[in-house]
Amino acid sequence: xxxxxxxxxxxxxxxxxxxxxxxxxxxxxxxxxxxxxxxxxxxxxxxxxxxxxxxxxxxxxxxxxxxxxxxxxxxxxxxxxxxxxxxxxxxxxxxxxxxxxxxxxxxxxxxxxxxxxxxxxxxxxxxxxxxxxxxxxxxxxxxxxxxxxxxxxxxxxxxxxxxxxxxxxxxxxxxxxxxxxxxxxxxxxxxxxxxxxxxxxxxxxxxxxxxxxxxxxxxxxxxxxxxxxxxxxxxxxxxxxxxxxxxxxxxxxxxxxxxxxxxxxxxxxxxxxxxxxxxxxxxxxxxxxxxxxxxxxxxxxxxxxxxxxxxxxxxxxxxxxxxxxxxxxxxxxxxxxxxxxxxxxxxxxxxxxxxxxxxxxxxxxxxxxxxxxxxxxxxxxxxxxxxxxxxxxxxxxxxxxxxxxxxxxxxxxxxxxxxxxxxxxxxxxxxxxxxxxxxxxxxxxxxxxxxxxxxxxxxxxxxxxxxxxxxxxxxxxxxxxxxxxxxxxxxxxxxxxxxxxxxxxxxxxxxxxxxxxxxxxxxxxxxxxxxxxxxxx
Amino acid sequence: xxxxxxxxxxxxxxxxxxxxxxxxxxxxxxxxxxxxxxxxxxxxxxxxxxxxxxxxxxxxxxxxxxxxxxxxxxxxxxxxxxxxxxxxxxxxxxxxxxxxxxxxxxxxxxxxxxxxxxxxxxxxxxxxxxxxxxxxxxxxxxxxxxxxxxxxxxxxxxxxxxxxxxxxxxxxxxxxxxxxxxxxxxxxxxxxxxxxxxxxxxxxxxxxxxxxxxxxxxxxxxxxxxxxxxxxxxxxxxxxxxxxxxxxxxxxxxxxxxxxxxxxxxxxxxxxxxxxxxxxxxxxxxxxxxxxxxxxxxxxxx
Numbered sequence: 052x053x054x055x056x057x058x059x060x061x062x063x064x065x066x067x068x069x070x071x072x073x074x075x076x077x078x079x080x081x082x083x084x085x086x087x088x089x090x091x092x093x094x095x096x097x098x099x100x101x102x103x104x105x106x107x108x109x110x111x112x113x114x115x116x117x118x119x120x121x122x123x124x125x126x127x128x129x130x131x132x133x134x135x136x137x138x139x140x141x142x143x144x145x146x147x148x149x150x151x152x153x154x155x156x157x158x159x160x161x162x163x164x165x166x167x168x169x170x171x172x173x174x175x176x177x178x179x180x181x182x183x184x185x186x187x188x189x190x191x192x193x194x195x196x197x198x199x200x201x202x203x204x205x206x207x208x209x210x211x212x213x214x215x216x217x218x219x220x221x222x223x224x225x226x227x228x229x230x231x232x233x234x235x236x237x238x239x240x241x242x243x244x245x246x247x248x249x250x251x252x253x254x255x256x257x258x259x260x261x262x263x264x265x266x267x268x269x270x271x272x273x274x275x276x277x278x279x280x281x282x283x284x285x286x287x288x289x290x291x292x293x294x295x296x297x298x299x300x301x302x303x304x305x306x307x308x309x310x311x312x313x314x315x316x317x318x319x320x321x322x323x324x325x326x327x328x329x330x331x332x333x334x335x336x337x338x339x340x341x342x343x344x345x346x347x348x349x350x351x352x353x354x355x356x357x358x359x360x361x362x363x364x365x366x367x368x369x370x371x372x373x374x375x376x377x378x379x380x381x382x383x384x385x386x387x388x389x390x391x392x393x394x395x396x397x398x399x400x401x402x403x404x405x406x407x408x409x410x411x412x413x414x415x416x417x418x419x420x421x422x423x424x425x426x427x428x429x430x431x432x433x434x435x436x437x438x439x440x441x442x443x444x445x446x447x448x449x450x451x452x453x454x455x456x457x458x459x460x461x462x463x464x465x466x467x468x469x470x471x472x473x474x475x476x477x478x479x480x481x482x483x484x485x486x487x488x489x490x491x492x493x494x495x496x497x498x499x500x501x502x503x504x505x506x507x508x509x510x511x512x513x514x515x516x517x518x519x520x521x522x523x524x525x526x527x528x529x530x531x532x533x534x535x536x537x538x539x540x541x542x543x544x545x546x547x548x549x550x551x552x553x554x555x556x557x558x559x560x561x562x563x564x565x566x567x568x569x570x571x572x573x574x575x576x577x578x579x580x581x582x583x584x585x586x587x588x
Numbered sequence: 589x590x591x592x593x594x595x596x597x598x599x600x601x602x603x604x605x606x607x608x609x610x611x612x613x614x615x616x617x618x619x620x621x622x623x624x625x626x627x628x629x630x631x632x633x634x635x636x637x638x639x640x641x642x643x644x645x646x647x648x649x650x651x652x653x654x655x656x657x658x659x660x661x662x663x664x665x666x667x668x669x670x671x672x673x674x675x676x677x678x679x680x681x682x683x684x685x686x687x688x689x690x691x692x693x694x695x696x697x698x699x700x701x702x703x704x705x706x707x708x709x710x711x712x713x714x715x716x717x718x719x720x721x722x723x724x725x726x727x728x729x730x731x732x733x734x735x736x737x738x739x740x741x742x743x744x745x746x747x748x749x750x751x752x753x754x755x756x757x758x759x760x761x762x763x764x765x766x767x768x769x770x771x772x773x774x775x776x777x778x779x780x781x782x783x784x785x786x787x788x789x790x791x792x793x794x795x796x797x798x799x800x801x802x803x804x805x806x807x808x809x810x811x812x813x814x815x816x817x818x819x820x821x822x823x824x825x826x827x828x829x830x831x832x833x834x835x836x837x838x839x840x841x842x843x844x845x846x847x848x849x850x851x852x853x854x855x856x857x858x859x860x861x862x863x864x865x866x867x868x869x870x871x872x873x874x875x876x877x878x879x880x881x882x883x884x885x886x887x888x889x890x
Contacts, residue, residue: 300849302849302850302852302853320850322656322850322854322855323853323854326853326854372650372652372653373652375652375655376650376652376655376675376676376677377675377676431831439850441836441847442675442847444836445650445676446650446652448648448836448837449648449649449650449676449837452648459835460835460836462831
């Protein structure tokens with residue numbers, strides 16, 4: 052060092068300054084890197100439907116009530132406590148005081164969170180007159196698919212810290228519904244400021260929430276950088292920085308995890324699991340997933356309007372070979388539209404038998420003795436409920452060729468794919484669902500209900516069947532779980548008989564991570580949240 | 589190299605000039621690389637023609653109970669699947685054999701499409717000159733400024749994914765090369781005496797274009813076409829890799845490669861073998877093209 056002239060010393064210092072500062076703060080700050088699988092659609096969960104977006108928004112926003120970490124139990128969130136009237140129609144929420152908002156370069160909050168923000172959260176999704184209703188997208192999928200517009204009678208602000216919600220009818224899963232991601236609360240003050248500035252879309256691009264982490268930087272398809280919010284109402288997160296390194300390819304994610312470039316990764320390729328379990332420094336957490344992957348028949352399109360054709364196709368596909376080849380050890384065959392870990396699962400349901408001969412006969416009876424041509428959509432990305440849709444599609448294609456059905460596999464970019472399927476442009480297509488509030492209603496209404504069967508709704512079979520709809524509507528209006536179970540079991544029998552889906556499998560939820568990660572809890576809903584997670588030095 | 593050259597050129601000593609084909613073979617066989625290329629192409633061609641006889645299984649027959657079996661020489665492999673199986677239990681050897689059909693068909697169709705349209709456009713541009721030439725050549729220049737794969741992706745995006753559309757896209761992308769070569773040769777041939785003689789003796793435009801000038805452009809076009817086949821196979825494989833080319837279950841090599849990316853660390857044979865096939869075939873066509881150029885190009889003749 053002494054040999055270097057002072058000039059070079061200064062130059063050297065300058066070049067070192069930035070990395071040095073970085074490493075110093077690193078020593079003190081704990082950074083957790085999550086190799087996420089894709090970019091979020093935006094930063095407003097109310098119009099999102101994918102786990103990818105929810106994983107991001109979940110860190111930023113808080114909700115009126117929250118699920119306990121790693122469970123399905125609903126606990127206090129922005130509301131400290133609540134009361135429910137005897138008839139189950141009136142909910143009064145007493146809000147937490149002193150909850151701080153994040154700030155960013157556009158916005159410095161002048162007030163704490165209060166009832167106005169809750170009102171805004173509802174109005175934005177509910178009332179077309181709200182100036183924000185159409186901002187970013189007018190399609191509030193979750194809010195609509197769960198029948199909220201029909202369920203809500205009024206949302207009233209009693210005082211700054213009390214909100215009263217009145218329902219038109221009793222709804223058992225209502226509280227759990229409010230803990231879901233789409234109900235993330237945004238700042239009314241920020242919304243007003245952005246509206247005034249003429250840039251309302253900023254509300255959803257540069258988010259301000261009350262959650263455990265605040266957004267620092269987002270670069271599409273590259274990185275999302277968060278910082279722990281020191282004034283988070285439940286106390287600052289144990290880690291200081293949270294980074295989402297966006298890595299769409301599962302084998303690249305695994306390579307990064309192995310090399311220590313990230314600490315946690317979602318959705319491993321089943322084929323890599325054995326190696327992962329054997330690799331020192333890596334642990335793989337697993338739990339039965341609250342999900343289902345399926346092939347939806349579009350019942351509004353020929354020939355799938357004929358239930359015989361749907362049954363025949365279901366009979367012609369060899370489910371076991373799909374699970375063996377694609378899910379490997381990470382899936383169990385699905386016979387019902389809900390997973391076995393979900394209460395009200397109907398054990399008595401008989402699964403479709405693999406019977407190509409029977410399928411041929413049934414097709415002949417339906418007037419398709421020589422088979423027919425159909426498209427089959429397969430999503431281009433890996434999902435928690437489906438490790439490789441294109442591969443499954445190829446297997447189905449081979450199976451269906453044996454009964455004379457010619458299948459053309461189609462794929463679109465994931466966002467486009469979902470939009471087109473929700474509009475019902477497909478004949479058959481793969482889709483899936485991860486439950487997000489622990490209630491069977493969350494599967495049946497959003498995926499098979501009539502509200503969701505409208506164009507743009509989440510029911511991609513577009514199947515609206517009165518007897519089924521009546522049962523699930525009735526079940527939602529009672530609170531007695533035993534009673535509801537009976538109705539849901541009946542609904543599952545009808546579902547099986549009408550065969551709007553070929554239900555494929557329930558995937559085991561797997562989260563590989565480095566052993567330095569402490570206290571990560573797998574969410575039954577497939578979320579990846581990092582509040583409460585710590586890193587060993 | 590020179591020895592073989594002398595052997596074959598020997599006949600010239602006996603007075604009469606050698607038959608053109610014989611002379612061509614003399615030059616061509618002197619280039620060992622080109623002969624090797626030709627041998628490989630003949631092999632791939634036979635594979636394609638005899639696919640039904642050679643392939644042990646149907647290319648799209650799945651059998652998930654044997655998924656990801658390694659090749660026979662590796663531990664766990666079996667001789668019933670010589671080169672192993674892919675993720676859903678299809679025999680890789682059979683798929684590669686059937687894939688050669690697709691790849692050769694792609695190469696030939698693409699080159700045929702682009703040669704025919706390229707030659708016609710080039711002839712028109714070179715013969716008529718003027719505004720027509722300017723128009724055609726500027727359009728070709730514009731096409732050349734866009735990176736070839738990008739242009740192909742744009743065209744497929746418009747037409748929709750599929751093998752036929754991918755071939756059309758690739759044909760369009762390589763078109764400018766043929767147009768430019770044809771036009772340049774036509775212009776230089778037009779000033780030659782035999783053309784003037786033909787014009788003087790009252791030959792029609794079409795006759796001059798197609799029976800006088802065109803035959804004299806063929807050597808260059810043959811060379812470009814043989815090199816073009818390899819480019820076409822490669823581009824089509826790239827489109828297949830991006831999911832825009834051949835659609836499942838067709839055993840196109842590029843598509844096979846893309847489908848098995850995730851196994852690169854775990855089951856090398858699923859990824860490596862289609863890649864090797866693309867490599868050898870493309871290399872063979874390139875070697876052949878080089879040999880043809882050496883043998884046919886008058887400027888390079890000794």
